[in-house]
Amino acid sequence: MKKISLVSLFCFSLVITGITQGGSLDTLFGENGFTVWDNNGNTDAFYSMTQSSDGKIFLSGYTANGNNETPAIIQLDPNGKRNNAFGNEGMVALEPTATSGETADIAIYGESIYVAYYATIDENFSGAITKYDLSGIPDSSFGETGKKTISYNAQSYTPKSIAIDDQENIYVLAIRGAGFIVMKMDKNGVADQPYGDNGVFFYEFDQGFANLEDISLLADGLILITGQHFISSSTDPEAPLVVFRLNTSGNLDETFHQTGFRSIELGEDILLSAYKIFWSEQEEKLIIIGSYYSDNHDGLVMRLNPDGSDDDSFGNSGVVLIEEIRQPLYDGFRDLEGRIVVAGDDYIIRLTATGEKDNSFGTNGIVSDQYNIYACDMDATGNYLVTGSSYNGNDLDGFVSKYLAEDMSSSTEDIDHQLLNVESTPNPFVDYINVSIYNKNDLPSARIVIQNQIGQVVYRSPSFHLNFGINHISINEKLSTLEPQTYILSVVTGKGVTSKKVIKL
Numbered sequence: 001m002k003k004i005s006l007v008s009l010f011c012f013s014l015v016i017t018g019i020t021q022g023g024s025l026d027t028l029f030g031e032n033g034f035t036v037w038d039n040n041g042n043t044d045a046f047y048s049m050t051q052s053s054d055g056k057i058f059l060s061g062y063t064a065n066g067n068n069e070t071p072a073i074i075q076l077d078p079n080g081k082r083n084n085a086f087g088n089e090g091m092v093a094l095e096p097t098a099t100s101g102e103t104a105d106i107a108i109y110g111e112s113i114y115v116a117y118y119a120t121i122d123e124n125f126s127g128a129i130t131k132y133d134l135s136g137i138p139d140s141s142f143g144e145t146g147k148k149t150i151s152y153n154a155q156s157y158t159p160k161s162i163a164i165d166d167q168e169n170i171y172v173l174a175i176r177g178a179g180f181i182v183m184k185m186d187k188n189g190v191a192d193q194p195y196g197d198n199g200v201f202f203y204e205f206d207q208g209f210a211n212l213e214d215i216s217l218l219a220d221g222l223i224l225i226t227g228q229h230f231i232s233s234s235t236d237p238e239a240p241l242v243v244f245r246l247n248t249s250g251n252l253d254e255t256f257h258q259t260g261f262r263s264i265e266l267g268e269d270i271l272l273s274a275y276k277i278f279w280s281e282q283e284e285k286l287i288i289i290g291s292y293y294s295d296n297h298d299g300l301v302m303r304l305n306p307d308g309s310d311d312d313s314f315g316n317s318g319v320v321l322i323e324e325i326r327q328p329l330y331d332g333f334r335d336l337e338g339r340i341v342v343a344g345d346d347y348i349i350r351l352t353a354t355g356e357k358d359n360s361f362g363t364n365g366i367v368s369d370q371y372n373i374y375a376c377d378m379d380a381t382g383n384y385l386v387t388g389s390s391y392n393g394n395d396l397d398g399f400v401s402k403y404l405a406e407d408m409s410s411s412t413e414d415i416d417h418q419l420l421n422v423e424s425t426p427n428p429f430v431d432y433i434n435v436s437i438y439n440k441n442d443l444p445s446a447r448i449v450i451q452n453q454i455g456q457v458v459y460r461s462p463s464f465h466l467n468f469g470i471n472h473i474s475i476n477e478k479l480s481t482l483e484p485q486t487y488i489l490s491v492v493t494g495k496g497v498t499s500k501k502v503i504k505l
Helices: none
Strands: 016-019 034-037 044-051 057-065 068-076 091-093 100-109 112-121 124-133 147-149 158-164 170-176 179-185 200-204 209-217 223-230 241-246 261-264 271-280 285-293 297-304 319-322 331-334 340-351 366-378 384-392 395-403 408-411 420-425 433-439 445-451 457-460 469-475 486-493 496-503
Touching (some): 044 100, 057 384, 057 395, 068 112, 112 158, 112 170, 124 158, 223 285, 241 271, 271 297, 297 340, 331 366, 340 384, 366 395, 420 486, 445 469
Parallel strands (some): 044 366, 158 209, 209 271
Antiparallel strands (some): 034 395, 057 100, 068 091, 112 124, 158 170, 179 200, 209 223, 223 241, 297 319, 331 340, 384 395, 420 433, 433 469, 445 457, 486 496
């Protein structure tokens, strides 16, 4: 490998990113950081979001025409622009004849989109999961004529969340009354008969309602489920937060809290809700996001140990209440630096790994968004996407906005004040690039991302260790197949992004 001397690094004019404070809108996304979806004056809202491997953004929710609402999915390019090549001018209406309905969740595996939704057609309510390719064309071979009905014992269930394992098996969480089910099927919509009871795990509380909201898969095939067991809201309010863990056979995992199930209460007359659950691999902890309601709604983040016990190293005995926002939290994730990012209604909040508000983000760890946020995600470069709905006069529109994890400011100061200096050779390139990274500030790790001119990610490296001083990285994977054009090569760290243009011949 050709090495570049330290002296030669000073000879290039680069834009180096310095750090101010995270939480600003990425003004290169959409229109000054926002994309608002106005479907010809119809009412629209987005409730879930996912991304394909090349950075395209897929949103699910509903669109309405008059009094009728139909489940819908929408696709945007990585830069936030509508992709009219997807479906019908960027949108697919799942049940155009429905009088009401919306999508519950969306997930991507390879070249396939899976969507869980519910709808009322001719006064008949049903839940279903359906499958499309990445251009919005339905897969008519999936399930029964392109969709799989969500039902158990001849009763329809309302889908809430879906997850896909590394074998492209699909798991659907759905609720009805005091009970809930987890259905397991293969990529063709065929039930996995050995799982649970002919492909279904069923659980029913002895009273109240099973307001289960989210399902998440662990690497070892175990399943996490969370939500609310709503018992009463009258003179003696009772609504504990519940967590289940299932084993790979579709039964309660009794190594979790001894029974496979935990009911959590935080005091009398407190109503708890949970909307998101995920496993943090680095800390080996379980994270739950939701709300705490007494006199007001407060944001709630909980962290549990693998056995379901409270993690006393996080917040107050495993609990963080975000009282300032007076609103529930609906979604969240762990970012590249291990920080916990959560969002709901008007706010995005970032916590440290131990549960304190991260003061380097927004104002005291909080960013106020003018729209109603229902879902959030992280893009390939570590920045934050949020989606939901916004009012434009009397019209409700769906939206997506993008926030910078770290604010960027250009600098041409002396190298002593720069975080990284990056050079790539050859440039132009044909089938490989050698990247030299001068790490002046002893940053611990980085990853390399290459994007095309519309922001699609064409290459993303795993995170790698950075030594102090010069680091040399060689990239040859997939580069020979790239189209000839100008690309953006970025080195992403927890303190910012350093980017430069590279040309493919």
